[in-house]
Amino acid sequence: MSVPADLKYAETHEWHKADGLLVTIGITQFAADALTDITYVDLPTVGSAVTAGENFGEIESVKATSDLVSGVTGIVAEVNAALEDDPALVNNEPFEGGWMIKVETTDPSDIDELLTAEEYEAFIAE
Secondary structure: OOOOOOOOOOOOOOEEEOOOOOOEEEHHHHHHHHHHEEEEEOOOOOOOOOOOOEEEEEEEEEOOOEEEEEOOOOOEEEEEEHHHHHOHHHHHHOOOOOOEEEEEOOOHHHHHHHHHHHHHHHHHOO
């Protein structure tokens, strides 16, 4: 299973990629595999506030509905509109085309509180 080393991870299985103050968020391959066939993704609108440790949306699959949790606080700068027509992108490309939102963080230190790839791999191995 792929756990890219350049990302940070939440114990709720979201990955975070920081590029300056802009943080892209999606779910990990581990989470996508556990959910199986993803059928719908409910995401916030651009301009919405998100808070570290709080839900920002939901993801539905044939198996379950799960909350999506942000690891950073900020304002939604972009939403992956492609997921509206093709939620399976999350299954097929969780780290590429299946990203969910981009957040302009108001507290860049939030990213430091997340797990490294090595820590996340140890977490999912438990």
